[in-house]
Amino acid sequence: MIGNIPPHLRSRISTIQLVALCIEKYFNHTEFYGPVVSDLRDLETGGVLIPSVGIVKGSLVCIVRDNLGSHGLGGFVEQFSSSLYFCRFCLVNRSDFHKEGGELVSFQRRTIDSYNAALDYLKATKKKVYHGVKFNSIFNELNYYHVCNGLPPCLAHDLNEGVIAYDMKIFIDYFVEKEWKSLFPSVPLRPKAYYLTHYCELIEAFGPLIGVFTLRFESKHTFFKRCIRGSRNFKTPTLSLSVTHELFQAYRRSGVDKHFKLNVKGDSEFFMHSYFVEIQNGISAMKLPSAVSECVSVELLGTLYQKGDVVVIRQATYQCAVEMGRIIVVLFDNKDCVYLLLEKLPTEFVPHLRVYEIGCRISYKYIPVADLLSEQSLHVYPSGPHLYVKLHYGLVCDTLD
16 A cells, blocks of 8 residues: 555555465465565665656555564564563563563563574574564565564554453453452453553554554455355465456546545535524625535545534644534535534533533634644534533644644
8 A cells, every 4th residue: 555645545445456365375475475575676776657757766664464464474473372572562571571560661672683683593593483583574675664663553453352352351340349459460461452552652653553553454355255255266266356356446447436535415505695694794704715505514535524513623732722613504615625614612621531521602613624723523422411522533733822
């Protein structure tokens, strides 16, 4: 997948391309990945010629896989339940991890030098594993990539299928039973719980981790599953799946899967005089284009804006004095610009819930979507007399008051 295309396109299944297929029992690390690495080296050194652009070079940034796949590709041990060194990010060992407070201790970070030192030790001693390293990954032959720096975590596997599914149950049982004693020595945590301690530095390296998790690739797998079930061809499955996929991608590239910047639903002519005088005055002050229409909802660059949702206008300081507005009118013009009429709402951050409670309308505000602090469109969650909104991610702006 090309990393520097817009996120709303990068997350689409049709953007994910097929590189290679292999039947598991025939898999060999060097033979399978060798041609891929060779092509990547050509891309690093020679690049590709793009008409009207010129020669464009590229390099591998990261390889997105689950923990088992990442360890297998990187040459690390794959026995998470029994191996002494189970982390591909640092040199924590199982005995130190299971000590009281061990899950909070920082250990030596894996580096290219420590990786190469482990390989030298394996070569000299003829051992199979040292410090969690089994063999040298062929991807380390690239000029700008190394497995110590290019195997990000997967939120879905570490949290949804790990900490939340297993460890959170332990916490809940512990507090329900009110056995106020030390929890961790009696119930050892899984390695996935320790991986979370690296998330701060991994976010700095790869950005928001939702951009490198595996679920979009899992969705891509459904295409191949449907094809193999439908064809019932188990003699040459890789050939059948490859040809079928490329034909389908060619069909989508012919124009049937064209992605528009703006998708409008329920559009109609805009009659400003049908609104209250206060709203009319505000809309007049916006100096809207003459050709403007109203709609029920609009999808702009992958984000859906619809009446009743809440958007973030600005913030004074982190989590404080956050201005939000509820969408009551959605307007757009013929230049793909979207304008929102908002009810400005008072907000109060609720720390223990990690949500914002919103109140009643203070005033009206008219704003182009491009001027919003965040492109997030938030759903309102009622709870008794209270209304809450939950941010998808934290708010950061260049200048704070």
